[in-house]
Amino acid sequence: MERFDVIHTQPGPEAEGQRGERPKGIVREELPVLPLRNTVVFPQTVVPIIVQRPRSVRLVDDAVVSDRLIALVALRNPEVEDPTPDDLYRVGTLGVIHRLARTPDGTTLHLIIQGMERIRLTEFIQTDPYLRARFTAAPEVLPEPGDERSAIELEALVRSTGELFQRLVGLAPYLSEEILSSVLSTEDPKQLAYMVATSTRMDLPTRQEILELDQVADKLRRLIQVLTREVDVLELGKKIQSDAQSGIQEVQREYFLREQLKAIQRELGEEDEHAAEVRALREKIEAANMPEEAKREALRE
Structure with a gap:
């Protein structure tokens, strides 16, 4: 070590x-x-x-x-x-x-x-x-005091970012509940933006872009785009895995049921249509007195 x-x-x-x-x-x-x-x-x-x-x-x-x-x-x-x-x-x-x-x-x-x-x-x-x-x-820019419209918009962006990040934590194995708790307990919009940006998977140019944006509201808008895409990708991946697993389980179920049906038929002395046809053909071949080579080929067919 x-x-x-x-x-x-x-x-x-x-x-x-x-x-x-x-x-x-x-x-x-x-x-x-x-x-x-x-x-x-x-x-x-x-x-x-x-x-x-x-x-x-x-x-x-x-x-x-x-x-x-x-x-x-x-x-x-x-x-x-x-x-x-x-x-x-x-x-x-x-x-x-x-x-x-x-x-x-x-x-x-x-x-x-x-x-x-x-x-x-x-x-x-x-x-x-x-x-x-x-x-x-290079201080970040927040709404001016008294700018109620911008303040309400910023609050809406903060809520949307928090909700999307909460969905992401539920889907992404690389994120923990402790990180979510820290993000949701943050009251500072700027700190929330930077904590989410630090925790979320994205490429270097996107991280730098978020750092360089002056307006905190613009940082949150860009983060919402990133989070929305990441959530969509993870949800689609989860659905693909679920559908594939369901398909495998259905094939396994059908095979199990067919085997069960065959076992029951054998116990009851019954035959399905295909088995009865094969048996009838085999009897006809045996009764035809074919040459040995022709008989082997007929039985194989």
Whole structure:
């Protein structure tokens, strides 16, 4: 079994508030940038991340002894081994490292990272030994106070998203009731959108699209499209499996009943029409005094 040396990064009081709360007192304008392969980390979520690239391991080591803050940005092409600024999206998430586990050889790090808030990279200022960039906050947009129409629409989108996600949890083996409970207990529309996006199966471009949408209502609309398709696919798959199983069971039932009927007929000394015809033909062949070879062929037929 692989052994890990676990390091708790001792988060300060500023990291102990509500999920997604930004640490107080951040005045820095630049961050180390951790490229993410095949994933997007959303704000207000906590996720595990595995780090293996030597440059990324160096980045994490430096961040842990500093303020533990990093920029989490997805790669446009996950096949790239040595990312440059052009290989990264420009919208990502400010993250804080809460826990680090290192393999004995030091080549692999297992991190627990909390996404804090959405950011936009504005200028890369370092490429070696790892990427660093200037950034600005990119806050999501909610309805203005007093905009009752937009507020009602947002509430309807939240309810629809929650109901669809509940149906998805009932169909998808990769989702647990604990995840559903966490989602349904969330009152913040933005956090609900990001929790559902983190838990739902979708491709990288769709995840990035949801992150980059400014309006929370637009994020929920896109999620409803994704959830509707996923539910439809899983429900259709379940129906196909059910129909196939029913067909197999019906064939097995018919075979069992036919065998039962034959057994009953044998017990009663009865024959079905086909068996009687075969017996009559066999008797005629026996009475015809055919040559042996012709007799064998006739009996075979």
